[in-house]
Amino acid sequence: MPAVKLLALLGAAAVGWLAVTVVHRRTRGHPGGRAFFDHAPARWGFMLLAVTTSLAVAAPLVAPYSPTVQLDIVGLQNRPPSLTHLLGTDLYSRDVWSRLLYGARVSLAVGALSMLVAIVVGTAVGATAGYRRGAVDAILMRFVDVGLSVPRIFILLVLAGLWDQMPLSALIIGIGLTSWFGTSRLVRAEVLSVREREFVHAARALGAGPARVVLQHILPNAAGPIIVTAALVTGAVMLLESGLSFLGIGVAPPLPSWGNMIADAKDHMRAAPWSVLAPGLAIGLVVTACAAVGDGLRAALDPRRSGRRARLARGQASLDLSAPMSPRSPAGPRSHS
Amino acid sequence: MTEPLLRVRDLRTYFVSARGPGTARAVDGVSFDLFGGETLGIVGESGCGKSVMSQSILRLVPEPPGHILPGSLVEYAGRNLLTLAPRELRAIRGNRIAMVFQEPLTSLNPVLTVGDQIAESAIVHQRLARPAARARAIEMLQLVGIPDAAARVDQYPHELSGGMRQRVMIAMALVCHPQVLIADEPTTALDVTIQAQILELLDRLQGELAMAVLLITHDLGIVAGQADRVIVMYAGQVVESAATPALFAHPGHPYTAGLLASVPRLDRPRTRLEAIPGQVPAATAWPAGCRFHPRCPYAWDRCRTAEPPLLEVRPGHAARCWLVEEPARREAPPRAAPR
Numbered sequence: 001m002p003a004v005k006l007l008a009l010l011g012a013a014a015v016g017w018l019a020v021t022v023v024h025r026r027t028r029g030h031p032g033g034r035a036f037f038d039h040a041p042a043r044w045g046f047m048l049l050a051v052t053t054s055l056a057v058a059a060p061l062v063a064p065y066s067p068t069v070q071l072d073i074v075g076l077q078n079r080p081p082s083l084t085h086l087l088g089t090d091l092y093s094r095d096v097w098s099r100l101l102y103g104a105r106v107s108l109a110v111g112a113l114s115m116l117v118a119i120v121v122g123t124a125v126g127a128t129a130g131y132r133r134g135a136v137d138a139i140l141m142r143f144v145d146v147g148l149s150v151p152r153i154f155i156l157l158v159l160a161g162l163w164d165q166m167p168l169s170a171l172i173i174g175i176g177l178t179s180w181f182g183t184s185r186l187v188r189a190e191v192l193s194v195r196e197r198e199f200v201h202a203a204r205a206l207g208a209g210p211a212r213v214v215l216q217h218i219l220p221n222a223a224g225p226i227i228v229t230a231a232l233v234t235g236a237v238m239l240l241e242s243g244l245s246f247l248g249i250g251v252a253p254p255l256p257s258w259g260n261m262i263a264d265a266k267d268h269m270r271a272a273p274w275s276v277l278a279p280g281l282a283i284g285l286v287v288t289a290c291a292a293v294g295d296g297l298r299a300a301l302d303p304r305r306s307g308r309r310a311r312l313a314r315g316q317a318s319l320d321l322s323a324p325m326s327p328r329s330p331a332g333p334r335s336h337s
Numbered sequence: 338m339t340e341p342l343l344r345v346r347d348l349r350t351y352f353v354s355a356r357g358p359g360t361a362r363a364v365d366g367v368s369f370d371l372f373g374g375e376t377l378g379i380v381g382e383s384g385c386g387k388s389v390m391s392q393s394i395l396r397l398v399p400e401p402p403g404h405i406l407p408g409s410l411v412e413y414a415g416r417n418l419l420t421l422a423p424r425e426l427r428a429i430r431g432n433r434i435a436m437v438f439q440e441p442l443t444s445l446n447p448v449l450t451v452g453d454q455i456a457e458s459a460i461v462h463q464r465l466a467r468p469a470a471r472a473r474a475i476e477m478l479q480l481v482g483i484p485d486a487a488a489r490v491d492q493y494p495h496e497l498s499g500g501m502r503q504r505v506m507i508a509m510a511l512v513c514h515p516q517v518l519i520a521d522e523p524t525t526a527l528d529v530t531i532q533a534q535i536l537e538l539l540d541r542l543q544g545e546l547a548m549a550v551l552l553i554t555h556d557l558g559i560v561a562g563q564a565d566r567v568i569v570m571y572a573g574q575v576v577e578s579a580a581t582p583a584l585f586a587h588p589g590h591p592y593t594a595g596l597l598a599s600v601p602r603l604d605r606p607r608t609r610l611e612a613i614p615g616q617v618p619a620a621t622a623w624p625a626g627c628r629f630h631p632r633c634p635y636a637w638d639r640c641r642t643a644e645p646p647l648l649e650v651r652p653g654h655a656a657r658c659w660l661v662e663e664p665a666r667r668e669a670p671p672r673a674a675p676r
Binding site: 134196197198199201202203204205206207208209212216217220221223 | 392395397399401424427428429430431432435436438440443444445446447448449457458461462506509510
């Protein structure tokens with residue numbers, strides 16, 4: 001592997017690490033930021049996601065080979081890891097490390113964009129149901145019940161049947177539109193509680209319309225749980241994308257995604273375990289990292305867990321009464337009242 | 338007499354619950370007029386319906402479970418606010434009729450700066466652009482006497498003291514120079530010195546902006562100092578209405594007399610404070626006849642069976658009590674209320 005690529009690898013990793021450090025520095029003064037970085041899994045998960053993302057962005061610089069070129073179909077099939085091929089080659093003689101990097105682009109992009117679709121739709125539906133209540137709420141929530149009770153893999157299989165090979169945009173929207181049900185329930189519950197708070201009445205008394213009340217007053221006060229769910233949904237949709245690609249209805253080869261890399265390599269698991277292990281571990285680590293970040297965000301944004309009791313649980317609270325009270329409400333955007 | 342600014346007639350707001358004790362008649366036939374520039378005090382114990390009444394005027398009662406009965410009328414500028422389309426009603430809320438809420442701690446949005454919240458009604462009603470609205474917010478903060486307004490405008494509610502927050506609430510309500518200000522217990526959550534400042538502020542602004550103020554409170558001291566006229570509410574009804582001096586000098590209703598007797602006074606010889614026995618009955622089951630009779634020291638048979646209308650004591654002074662028709666009974670030594 002040329003030295004330039006190694007340098008690029010280190011550079012990209014350093015950028016990711018630097019990003020985490022900057023965020024850490026910036027949020028140190030805020031109790032929420034401290035709670036997040038005090039949570040070791042969240043710290044490491046965030047680090048992993050940051051480095052993975054910067055490697056994915058820098059894939060053309062870092063990857064030593066093209067992800068789709070078959071280097072030597074006779075001589076380089078299923079070669080074990082070596083200095084020239086860090087993670088070996090697959091059965092078509094493609095470089096697994098390069099495919100892993102390009103696959104990260106696809107998998108992370110699908111994960112992030114599907115998550116956005118799911119969160120936007122889930123928030124819109126949940127906020128409508130929670131704010132309007134009554135018949136609107138009942139209809140929307142029964143629809144959500146149906147959505148939660150039908151395994152989404154079947155819906156996506158039907159959807160995939162509409163195309164010979166599903167385009168990436170359809171995959172993203174399809175995954176997003178089948179992943180918002182849980183979010184909408186959560187947002188509805190938050191909106192139901194926030195809408196009864198005094199300042200919402202005050203906003204209505206000022207003459208604010210329903211859209212303004214929801215967008216300006218209710219949702220920002222429900223942002224914590226929504227952000228936490230976003231992290232968890234990201235992990236879930238990446239897993240779903242991998243599963244679909246593994247089944248052959250997700251991302252179309254030769255474009256690499258971590259799921260279809262496993263699908264390609266699964267028949268040669270004995271001969272070339274590295275070509276299955278690399279994408280498999282990548283999926284496992286990134287999904288775990290999303291869950292860890294979600295946990296950390298919950299600790300940071302949920303006042304019920306980030307107060308003194310949570311610090312006691314972590315063994316950091318002291319009985320030092322002279323310690324200054326935190327100047328902000330412990331919740332960041334939410335607060336006790 | 339001049340035309341009233343706000344005319345409320347037979348306002349009834351009921352809360353219906355499918356389970357539980359049934360319909361709560363929280364506001365049950367309230368009528369009054371509010372004239373331009375005056376301060377009308379609304380007094381009564383907790384649970385007598387004064388807050389629900391004030392929220393009903395702008396239709397802010399959550400529906401369901403609450404609903405305002407069809408026969409009710411809240412007339413402003415020739416239109417019934419209770420039947421107005423939501424969009425037209427929103428054009429009045431915060432613009433022509435504004436409200437100051439009881440709890441300055443919970444009535445401000447914790448995630449928005451106070452400037453954003455004051456600017457909001459200017460943006461909603463006057464379609465001001467953000468920079469102009471911000472300038473307006475600073476101006477309003479100065480008007481309500483907050484020092485260093487240019488810096489305060491970017492602070493969050495939790496960075497302000499209780500008195501400051503109530504000033505911010507008042508600033509929010511006054512941005513559009515409303516004709517009517519409904520102040521629902523504006524000083525209850527504040528300590529006495531701050532209370533005095535806020536009342537003084539309301540008084541000054543009322544003069545500057547020529548507003549009518551509907552001052553809802555349970556504190557007779559505030560009413561005595563601020564209000565031109567007073568309405569006493571009990572059990573969802575108006576039981577007495579009079580000009581402030583007349584009410585304090587000659588309370589026509591035993592409930593009003595009881596309220597007055599239960600206030601400690603520094604300018605009278607020390608006597609034992611009277612308390613009105615019992616408490617406001619549940620809104621789901623108002624007593625038959627006069628709603629106050631179970632607690633009334635004068636109550637006789639007529640009170641238990643027939644509900645008195647508002648009877649005129651003298652012009653401009655009315656009380657919902659049969660004693661107005663049978664003043665002789667007032668001389669009879671009051672016995673302790675049965676209970």
